[in-house]
Amino acid sequence: MLAESLVVAGLIFVIGTLGVIVRRNVIIMFLCIELQLNAVNLTFVAFSRFVGIEGQIFVFFVIAVAAAEAAVGLAIIISIFRHYETVDVNNFNLLKW
């Protein structure tokens, strides 16, 4: 089941990348990043059956970091929304040159 899991994880990761590039809604882009993290988690779990329990421990840490990232990222999105009244990344041009 290892090869099949890797194929599924790769496909989910690629779909997530496509979402980050193609969508402009910043919340959907953020969701797609979570999708990519999830794909990597699947890879870790698939390999942990062959290599050892460390893979699953790493996934535990990835989930914790993803929770922290989601909290901070969504706070930033709320803060930007207060200023621009939109979630379209084309309007977030303060740091663009």
Next chain:
Amino acid sequence: MTEVLFFIFAAVALGGAVGVVMSPSPVASLLFMVTTLASTAGIFVLLEAHFLAAVQIMVYAGAIMVLFLFVIMLLNLGHEYQRDTRGIVAMIIGFAVTGGMGGLLAWQLGSGTSGLETNLGPGDAIDAALREHGAVGAIARPLFTEYVVPFELTGILLLVAIVGALVLAKKAS
């Protein structure tokens, strides 16, 4: 039976992932994401990661996705249905980049997986620990001995994230 379940879960996970990217409504996108996370938890169970499957459902699908839903409803985006995909140039670049990435992954998998399962051994590296300590104990034991410093640092990281989120999201007085 395991194979059939795996392919069902994999199909639902991939369909959900496509739905996240394709759906025009943020709420529908989020619900597709929950579907993907739940199916991935199912695959985790099939891969003998029972504790992580429970954590995935409770923390990811239960807590993080609800946080996203809170923000979508707070910003009142639930009824906004116009397309927000980028223009044709970004679309072409996106498909080129992801196509290249997918091709690279497929090439690596095609050249690497033929001997992978035989090289890596029989796939019972965690079976002994699971039998001896159970699904939670097998993870908890190394987590609280070998990896206790990263574990505590994760706690500090979460505290910093909570304080940071509060500071960022509160109204400027």
